[in-house]
Amino acid sequence: MELRKDVRGGVTVIAMDGRLDSETAPRVQQNLEALFPGDGLVVLDMSQTTYMSSAGLRVLLLVYRQTQRSAARLALTGLSDDLREIMDATGFLAFFTVVDSVEAGVEALTV
Template sequence: MDVRKQLRGDITVITMDGRLDSETAPRVQQELQALFPDEGVVVLDLSRTSYMSSAGLRVLLLIYRQAQHSAARLALTGLPPDVREIMDATGFLGFFTVVGSIEEGVEALSV
């Protein structure tokens, strides 16, 4: 799993590329926590996430909680059908603002 941060003005875009499973989750969790800003809009782009296990869901939940405890606002974009299905079946979609694009995430969180 490759995790990259890109700034688009005041917007933090974090892209995850690869498998988020029990093998990669501990490292990804550390990387996300280090990249996550204390405030502002964060869009987590999952369009290149090929697989997500329960360990990956746990990572997303921890990032969600980190956003709640800071002044950051978080949206997810680019959910592949398999990842969306897993998140929907487990109730995880209800925690997040889910949008179709980075731009929609910025618009949804700029209210």
């Protein structure tokens, strides 16, 4: 899993590329904590996330909890049908603002 950070209009965009599973989750969690602004606006672009296991869901839960402890706001974008189905079945979609594109995420967080 590769993470890339960009800033668009004051919003941090973190692109997640690859598999989010038990092998990659610990490193992804550590790297996300380093890239995540404590009180900013963040879009997680998951359009290149090809697979997510329960370990990946745990990473997203920890990111969600981090936003709840701070003044940060978070949106997810680029969820494939498979990822959306997993997150819906587990109730995770209810925790996040989910949008179709990075641009929509930036707009949703800055309105």
